[in-house]
Every structure is written in C-alpha cells, then in structure tokens.
Amino acid sequence: MSQTVTPPDLRTLGALYEETRQRVVNLVREAAFADSFAAVAPVPACPAWQVRDVIAHLSGLATDIASGNLDGAATDAWTAAQVDARRDLSLDDLLAESDDVGRQLASFLDDFPGRYGAQIVADVTVHEHDIRGALGRPGARDSLAVAHSVDFLLDTWAGPGARALGLPALHIRAGTRGAVVGGHDGPPTDADAAVKEALATWTWPPAAGEPVTAAPSTPRLETSPFELVRALSGRRSLDQIHRLGWSVDPAPYDGLFTLWPFTPSPNDLVE
Numbered sequence: 001m002s003q004t005v006t007p008p009d010l011r012t013l014g015a016l017y018e019e020t021r022q023r024v025v026n027l028v029r030e031a032a033f034a035d036s037f038a039a040v041a042p043v044p045a046c047p048a049w050q051v052r053d054v055i056a057h058l059s060g061l062a063t064d065i066a067s068g069n070l071d072g073a074a075t076d077a078w079t080a081a082q083v084d085a086r087r088d089l090s091l092d093d094l095l096a097e098s099d100d101v102g103r104q105l106a107s108f109l110d111d112f113p114g115r116y117g118a119q120i121v122a123d124v125t126v127h128e129h130d131i132r133g134a135l136g137r138p139g140a141r142d143s144l145a146v147a148h149s150v151d152f153l154l155d156t157w158a159g160p161g162a163r164a165l166g167l168p169a170l171h172i173r174a175g176t177r178g179a180v181v182g183g184h185d186g187p188p189t190d191a192d193a194a195v196k197e198a199l200a201t202w203t204w205p206p207a208a209g210e211p212v213t214a215a216p217s218t219p220r221l222e223t224s225p226f227e228l229v230r231a232l233s234g235r236r237s238l239d240q241i242h243r244l245g246w247s248v249d250p251a252p253y254d255g256l257f258t259l260w261p262f263t264p265s266p267n268d269l270v271e
Contacts, residue, residue, distance in 0.1 A: 007103075011110040013117040013204065018106040020124045020145045021058070024131060025095050025102075028055060031135045032091055038135060039091040044269055045130040045235045049083070052094060054127050054134075056086040059097040061120070062105045074119075110204075115156065118204040122149040126233050129226070133271040141226035142175075150177040150225045153232045155206055156198045161259040164194035170253060171214035172221045174228040178212045181256070192260035219248040234262035235269055 004022040006015050028051060031038040039052040046054060060082025064070065072078040086094060109117040125145040132138050140146070154172065162170065162182035169183025214220075222245035223231070231241050234257075241257055241264065242250045257264050 007106075010106055013112075013121055014106040014109040016121045016145045016148055017109050017117075017124060018103065020121070020128055020140075020143070021098060021102045021106070023140055023143075024055075024058065024124070024128050025098055027128075027135070027137060027139075028091070028131065029095060031137065041134045043130050043134040045133055045265070045271075046127075051131055051134050052091050053083050054131055055091070055094045055098065056083045056089070058124060058127060059094050059101070060086060061123070062101045063097060065120075066101050066104050113203075115152075115199055115202045115204060118148070118152050119199075121145060122152045125149045126229065126235070129230065129271065130235070133269070138271060141224070146225050146229055147175070147177060149229045149233075150174050151206070153229060154179040154181070156202050157195055157232055157259050157262075158256055160194040160198040161191045161256055162253075164189045164191040165255045167253060167255065169214070169218050170221060170256075171212075171218045172228070174223055174225040177225055177228075180212060180214050180218065183218075191255060195259050219246075221246055221250070221253075230269075230271070231257055232262070234264060235271075237265045237268045240265075240268050 004019050004026070006019050006022075010018055028038070031051075040050045043049045043051060043054055049057075057079055061079075064073070064078070064082065089097075105120075109120060111117075112120075125143070126149065128140065128145075132140075154177070158172065159179060159181045163184045165182070166184070166186065166188040167182035169180055171180050172178055227236070227244060230236050231244065236257075238254060238257065241254075244250070
C-alpha cells in the first residue's frame with residue numbers, strides 16, 4: 001500500500017496539506033487500479049460531481065493559486081472553471097498535476113496572510129472524505145487535518161454564526177476539541193455576514209485563548225471530530241445532525257448547520 005511521505009522542511013499548514021493531498025492521490029490511484037470505473041463514481045456529498053471532478057477541483061485550485069489565477073477565488077464560478085478546463089484530461093493526468101503543483105503549494109502555504117492557508121487545508125480535508133465516501137473506503141477520520149478543520153470551522157463558522165443568530169450558549173465537544181458558542185446578549189443579526197466578516201479577519205495561527213469551560217447546565221453537543229466536520233460542512237442531513245450527542249432539543253440550533261455557503265444534505269449521507 002502507498003505511504004505518505006511528508007518533506008521534512010514543510011511547516012504546519014504545508015505538512016497538513018501535503019499529508020492529506022498524498023492520501024487522496026494514493027487512495028484514488030489504488031481504487032482506479034482495482035476498478036476502472038472508480039474515476040467516474042458519483043460523489044454523494046457533491047451530487048454534481050464524480051470522483052474525477054473532485055480531483056480536478058483540487059488540482060485546479062493548487063494550479064490556480066501557484067500561477068496567481070485568483071480572480072474570483074473561492075467562488076462557484078472559479079471552482080467550476082477548474083473542473084471544466086480539465087474535462088478532457090485522464091485521471092492519471094489529473095493526479096500527476098496534483099503531484100506536481102500540490103508540492104509547490106505546500107511549500108508556501110504557511111506564508112499566506114489571514115485564514116487562506118488554513119482554509120485550503122480544511123477544503124482538501126473535507127474533499128478527502130467526500131472521495132472516501134464515494135469509493136466506500138473510509139479512513140483517516142482521526143487525522144491531524146480533521147482536528148485542524150474542527151478548530152477552523154468552530155472559529156470561523158459556528159462561533160460567529162451562533163453569536164449573530166442570538167442562540168443560547170452551546171458547549172460543543174469533539175474529542176479533545178471544543179468551544180462554547182452563542183449565549184451573547186443582543187438582537188440577532190445577519191449570520192451569513194458574520195461568517196464572512198470572521199473569514200475576512202481571522203488569522204492563522206489563532207490566538208491562544210482561555211481553556212474552554214462551561215457550566216454543567218450549559219446545553220451540550222458531543223460527537224467525534226469527523227462527524228462535527230461533516231455536519232458543519234453540509235455533509236449531513238438535519239435528521240442526522242439531530243441524532244448526534246445532544247443534551248437538549250437540537251432544533252433551536254439548526255441555524256448553525258445552514259450557515260453560508262453550506263446547507264444540510266437533503267438526505268441522510270451514510271459514510
């Protein structure tokens with residue numbers, strides 16, 4: 001079985017990205033060797049895409065960033081252009097592009113300002129598990145990249161969103177990760193705008209805060225890091241979210257899982 005080999009000179013974000021990228025490439029190469037139809041397997045978490053389309057996006061994103069093609073970065077049109085431009089490439093070509101430009105991106109990912117490097121790591125992590133779900137090959141659910149994605153999503157989505165929505169305090173625990181979100185005074189505001197503002201101002205690495213503490217009476221959501229990432233990134237239905245480890249009725253907190261640009265899956269997504 002293929003092994004991931006992270007260059008020793010990579011820094012934190014670059015190492016997380018490269019380890020994840022290599023897992024994705026190795027996984028898809030092995031799946032395609034065993035089944036020639038693996039490349040065109042539908043991706044339930046991304047209903048408009050096949051496995052090769054997810055790879056086209058990941059390879060195209062790395063190429064666009066490395067080449068400075070950032071006009072419209074992170075928009076649907078930017079992502080669609082990456083996939084469309086690679087329609088005629090073979091899976092081998094797409095994976096080779098990832099190997100070529102992905103290593104370059106990893107080498108300077110930690111130099112990006114603000115949240116950009118951290119967001120790219122979270123993006124490739126979410127898509128790793130989209131692909132694993134499509135191929136029926138679960139794994140790496142306790143990776144450092146998943147833990148990173150928990151922190152990123154709590155800081156830039158769940159925290160600002162809960163505050164803007166005026167939600168009662170909620171103690172979210174995911175393994176050793178956690179945060180208390182909501183519980184702030186004041187009228188509700190535009191939650192999507194709050195997330196966008198948080199993304200515009202959040203920087204890597206986040207400032208060290210006080211240890212997370214919550215009164216025993218504070219409502220809780222306890223689940224695994226993997227499940228929390230999937231729930232916050234639109235990869236679970238509301239019914240699945242309601243079946244997580246809640247200490248209270250979860251319905252008042254549904255807004256946490258519908259924050260821009262994510263929406264819950266219309267059907268249960270079992271991976």
